[in-house]
Amino acid sequence: GDSVTQMEGPVTLSEEAFLTINCTYTATGYPSLFWYVQYPGEGLQLLLKATKADDKGSNKGFEATYRKETTSFHLEKGSVQVSDSAVYFCALLGNAGGTSYGKLTFGQGTILTVHP
Amino acid sequence: AAGVIQSPRHLIKEKRETATLKCYPIPRHDTVYWYQQGPGQDPQFLISFYEKMQSDKGSIPDRFSAQQFSDYHSELNMSSLELGDSALYFCASSPTLNTGELFFGEGSRLTVL
Numbered sequence: 001g002d003s004v005t006q007m008e009g010p011v012t013l014s015e016e017a018f019l020t021i022n023c024t025y026t027a028t029g030y031p032s033l034f035w036y037v038q039y040p041g042e043g044l045q046l047l048l049k050a051t052k053a054d055d056k057g058s059n060k061g062f063e064a065t066y067r068k069e070t071t072s073f074h075l076e077k078g079s080v081q082v083s084d085s086a087v088y089f090c091a092l093l094g095n096a097g098g099t100s101y102g103k104l105t106f107g108q109g110t111i112l113t114v115h116p
Numbered sequence: 117a118a119g120v121i122q123s124p125r126h127l128i129k130e131k132r133e134t135a136t137l138k139c140y141p142i143p144r145h146d147t148v149y150w151y152q153q154g155p156g157q158d159p160q161f162l163i164s165f166y167e168k169m170q171s172d173k174g175s176i177p178d179r180f181s182a183q184q185f186s187d188y189h190s191e192l193n194m195s196s197l198e199l200g201d202s203a204l205y206f207c208a209s210s211p212t213l214n215t216g217e218l219f220f221g222e223g224s225r226l227t228v229l
Contacts, residue, residue, distance in 0.1 A: 032215075034216055042222055043222045043223055044220040045220065049217065093215075093216035102210055102213055102214045103149070103174065106158040106159050106160075
């Protein structure tokens, strides 16, 4: 079945540091890939997405490129802020020969803490 | 802008009791999803509805049931509660089927004592 693996956290950075959170996936067919962010006490919010190989999703300074050859979708940001402190989830929407009805498979989440 | 509304936000029950969670999707969203998130865990898909019909089913125990009503709100019913059911239950809605772009509510935290 489909699965998503994220780098283990937590990740602690100083403000303005470079961020990378690794994400790799296993899926049949051609999945779409997503990053969701969960701020404390809130529900998940879509951060960015990519629907086909070599697509780059970007939002709020975050970027991720869909790499089919390495089955990866690593999240990056050049300069993090304290307000970026949250839990980040990589997710995929499978598409193995039919509709998946929008059901997402999530990775285990990575806690990011940014200090001033 | 209107968001997904979930109620109650917090719920405390005893073992073997029953709980009902409600979800009000964003207007004109025709798809609703339920996810369960244990402490420090990733969200696990339970069940989804499209146009008031069940569209997919995940790791939902037989003790749980759900439905979507004519006004598109959804309810998750949980019976014979167990300690392991303690979790955050998220409802999400989507304007179209099969995009992966879900709008999540703030969740209902169930504690089973």
